[in-house]
Amino acid sequence: MRNFIKEAFTDFFCEYETPRQVLVRNPRVGIACRILQLGVLAYIIGWVFMYEKGYQVEDTAISSVFTKMKGIAYTESNGTERLWDVADYVFPDQGVSSFVVMTNFIMTLGQSQGKCPELADGSNSCTSDADCKKGQYKRTGNGRMTGTCINKTSCEILSWCPVQDDRVIPKPPLLAAAENFTLFIKNSISFPEFGVVRSNLVESVDSTYLKTCLFDPNKQPLCPIFKLGDIVSLSGFKFSEIAQVGGSIGILIEWECNLDLRIEKCIPKYSFQGLYGNNSQASVGYNFRTAKYYTEDRIQKRTLMKVFGVYIEIIVNGKARKFDIIPTLTAIGSGVGIFGVATVVCDVVLLHLVPKKDFYKTLKFKSTPEQEQETDSVEMDQTKEPTQ
C-alpha cells in the first residue's frame, strides 16, 4: 500500500498534463484568429495595465482641512464709518472646511420682544381685525398675530420688534471689498492603507514662498492662498452678482497619487465650481439670519443680521494607487480567460462557417461510441493508441 502511494506520488510529480491541440492551417481563419488574439493581448496590456493601471490597488484619503481668511473691509452708511475684520465677517470663526464670507447684509439694530405691525408687503396685508386671527401664524409672517389690524395695512404681531425689512437688498454690496480678501487653506491627507501622510504645503511651498504667493491656475497652481475674487470668477460667477445676493462655491482639492513614483509627485489640484445648480448650471443666492444678543437697560435685545455671502465648501477627493500583486494576478487571470474567449470565437467560425467544417470537426473532436454496448470493441481499439 505504501509503495502504491509512493508510486502515485512520483507519477504525479514526474508528469504533467498539457492539452493536445490541432494546428489548423487555414489562412483566413488563422489570420482572423491571430488578429483577435493580438487584440485581446493589446487590450490586456494597453488598457487594463497601462491606461486603467489594473496592477495597482487604490486607497481613498482621510483628509482634514483648516482655513484662514484675511482682509479688512470698510463701510460707510449715514455718516457712520465702520471697519469689518475677520471676527466680523466669517461664520463660523474656527477655520473649518465650510464657512461663509459675508459680502452683503441687512442689519436691524435693537430688536426686542414686543408688539409691532407686520412687514407691509403684499402677503401680510389686512383690511380688518378679522384678517388677523389672534394666536395664529401666517406662513409668510414673522410672529404671532394679536388680532389687531393696524391702519388697515398689516396685522399686529408679537415678535422681535421692529420686524426686519429685507425687501431691498443693498446694491452695490456693502462689503464689495471682500473681493480682495485672501483665503489660506491647509489640507492634510493620509492614506491609512499605504501609511502615507501628505500636506498641501508640498516641498516647493516653503514659508518664504507662502509670504508672497497668490494662487493662479496656470502660473502658481500649488500656492494655497486664494483671492476671494479669483475663487468666484474661476467657479464661473460674477463677483458683483454673487456678492449682492450670495452664492455657494465648492473648492475641490484633488489628489491623484501614484505611490509607485516619487512621493514629491503626489501634489494637489485645485478646482472651483458653483454648487446647488442642476445640470451644471449653478444658481446664485445664499443667505442666513444670525443674531447678536445683548442687554440694554435690563431688556434683552438683539441685532439681527440677514447675511448674504459666499458659502465656501472645501471638498477633498484623495486617491492613491500602488502596485499590488492581487489585482495584477486577477487582471492576468481574467486576461487568460478572455484569451480563451478568442479561441471559442475562432472555433465557432471554423466549425460552423467554413466550407470544410466537417473535416475540422473530425480533427478537433474524437467521439466516444454512442451506444454503450459498443464499448468493448472501442476499448480494444483505443488501447492500441498509446503503443501506436
Next chain:
Amino acid sequence: MRNFIKEAFTDFFCEYETPRQVLVRNPRVGIACRILQLGVLAYIIGWVFMYEKGYQVEDTAISSVFTKMKGIAYTESNGTERLWDVADYVFPDQGVSSFVVMTNFIMTLGQSQGKCPELADGSNSCTSDADCKKGQYKRTGNGRMTGTCINKTSCEILSWCPVQDDRVIPKPPLLAAAENFTLFIKNSISFPEFGVVRSNLVESVDSTYLKTCLFDPNKQPLCPIFKLGDIVSLSGFKFSEIAQVGGSIGILIEWECNLDLRIEKCIPKYSFQGLYGNNSQASVGYNFRTAKYYTEDRIQKRTLMKVFGVYIEIIVNGKARKFDIIPTLTAIGSGVGIFGVATVVCDVVLLHLVPKKDFYKTLKFKSTPEQEQETDSVEMDQTKEPTQ
C-alpha cells in the same frame, strides 16, 4: 535567414491552435455536465450582469448640502411672552448639513463670576468645611471650591453664579410648536469620474411645486421640504419624548444612479433613522450648553442655556454606475474561467466515479513513455502520425 523569419511569420498567421477534445457520449455524465454549464452561464448572465450589474463601473458622489429651517414658536412663562424665530432656535446659523433645532431648554439669566453655593443635589453635599477642600474641583461640580460649607448643605464655589439648576427638565417641552417647523434641504452631488452634476431639485421639483409641497414618503417622495414632526416620527421616535430630552436623527439621502439610463431617472431617496443607538435601537437624549455674553453695569454677564433639541445630520450616500469595458471583460474573463471549473468537475466525475473510467482515461489522455530510453522507438512511431 530572412526567408526563415518570413516563413515563420506566415506560419504563425496562417494557423491557429484549437484544443482537441473528446466528445464523451455518456448520458448521465453529459446531462450533469450540461446542467452545470448552464448553471454557470445563468450565473454569469443573470447574477453578475443583470443583478449586480458587473458590466458597469461605480463612482461615489461628492456632495454638498444646504439647509434652511422655517417656523415660529411662542412661549409664555411667568407672564412673559416670548417669540422664537430661526435665529433663536437653530444652532449653528449658517445652514450646514448638521445642526440642532432647539425644542426645550433650561435658561439661567444673568450669570456672573462670583462665589455661590453649589447645586444642592446629593453628589455635592457637605457637612463641614473639611468636605470642601479649597482649590479642589468635584467631578460632578460646577466650580472651584472655596473651602466653606454653606448651611451644612453644599460647598461654596467660585463659578458663574448663580449655578444652573438643571435637575428638572420642563415637561411638556417649551417649544412644542417645533413639530410644525419645516426644513428645506438643498443637496447637490457630482460624480467627478462621469462628469455628472445633479441637484435634489430634480426636473419635477420646480419653484411652483416648492411653494406648496411637503415631503411625504408615499405621495410626495421628491419634495425637499420636511416637517420636523414628520422627520421625528419617520425615524421611529415620538415627538413629545424627543422634544423634551433631545435626540439625534440622521436624514439619509440616497442616490443610486444608473447613468446608462436617462439622467432624469437619477433621483434621491430620503430615509430617516435614529442615531447613536446600538443594534438598531435608537436612544433619546441630546443636549448641550451654550452661553450668550453681555455686559451690564460694566460687569460681564452671560445667559446660560442648556439646550435640548433634535440634532439632525444629513448624510448623503451617492453612487452612480455606468457601462465600462473593463469590468465587462473582467466579468467575461472570470466567467470563462468558471466555465473551465465546470469542465474540471465533470472530468473528476468521468475519470474517477464512472464504471468505465479507465476507458475514458485512455480517450482523454495520451501518455508519453515513462522511461527516457524508450524515446527513440516512440519518436519513430509518433512521427508517423502527421502523415497517418
Next chain:
Amino acid sequence: MRNFIKEAFTDFFCEYETPRQVLVRNPRVGIACRILQLGVLAYIIGWVFMYEKGYQVEDTAISSVFTKMKGIAYTESNGTERLWDVADYVFPDQGVSSFVVMTNFIMTLGQSQGKCPELADGSNSCTSDADCKKGQYKRTGNGRMTGTCINKTSCEILSWCPVQDDRVIPKPPLLAAAENFTLFIKNSISFPEFGVVRSNLVESVDSTYLKTCLFDPNKQPLCPIFKLGDIVSLSGFKFSEIAQVGGSIGILIEWECNLDLRIEKCIPKYSFQGLYGNNSQASVGYNFRTAKYYTEDRIQKRTLMKVFGVYIEIIVNGKARKFDIIPTLTAIGSGVGIFGVATVVCDVVLLHLVPKKDFYKTLKFKSTPEQEQETDSVEMDQTKEPTQ
C-alpha cells in the same frame, strides 16, 4: 425537421466535451510544472482567500459623531479670578465631530469702532504722514489708515480700538488645567449594504463602566472617555507646547468588521495623530479670532479673543466585510485563469527548451495539411480515426 432538432437536442445533452491531454512523463519539466501549479494554488487559497479575504464584499460605513467635553479651569490675572466652563472654552457648542478646546488666549476687552494708533511692531512703523496714505490698508495692518502718523511711531487707523496686541503669547498657557478635561465620544456607524448598525458603546461598555472608565490604549481600549492630556501625548505632542500655541489633532476611529463572525467582534479602534504636518512630521500652531459683541452706553462694543487651542477632528473610517458569492466566484475564475498561465509557462519550457522538444511538439500538436489541395487525401486518412 422536428425530429432533427430533437436529435440535436438529445445529442447536446447526452455528451460533453473535455479536452484531450498529453500526459508528459518528463521528471524535470513535470516537477517544475507541479511546483508552479502548487504555487498558484497556494497563492489563490492563501493570499486571495485567507489574507485578502477575496471571498468577501466590502462596504464603507456611514457614520455620525457626537462629542461632549467636561471640566473646569480657573485663571487669575491682576487679582481677578475667573472660572471657565464648557460653554466658555469649547467652540462650537453643539458637540460636533470637529471642535476647538481653548487652552490659551489673548483677550482684548471693550473694543469699539474708532480711530487709534496701529500696533507698533516693525512692519507698521512710520516716520511722517506720507507713510500713512489715507484710505489705504497695509497687508499686515488692522485697519484703514487715516493719513496721520502718530508720534513718528505708527499710523493712525480706523478700526476696532484699541488694536489687539498679540505679540506675546502667554506662557505658561492660561488654561493649563485643560490637560485634565475629558472628552466623551459617541460614534454610531451603519453599513447600509449589510443592514448593520453599531455604536462605539459596544456590549462591554455599559452605563456603570462609563461612569468610571478612562481610555487607555492598552488597558481600556474601548472606553470612549478620553483625557485631553492623553489625546495630546498619544498623538506625539507635548501638552505644554501645544497648549501655548495651539495644534491640530485627529482622532481616528477605525472599524474593521468581519460580519461573517459574531457582531460583538465588530469593535472600534482609536488612534491619534497630529494633523497638518508633512511626511508624518506634525507641526504645532492653531489659533483663530472670535468676538463677543455687546452694547454699553448705547455704543456697540466687542471683546476680541485670539484663541489658541487644541483643534480636534474625529475621523471615522469604517469598513465591513461579508461573504458574497460574486467576489468568491470571480476569485475562483481568475484563479483558474492563472492556472492556465502555469500550463502555458510549462509548455514554453517543454516545446522550446527541452532537448526532445520536437518529439513533444508532435505529441501536443496535430497539424492540418498546409496546402488546401491536399485536403482530400488527409480527410480520407482522418476519417479513419474515429473508427480506429
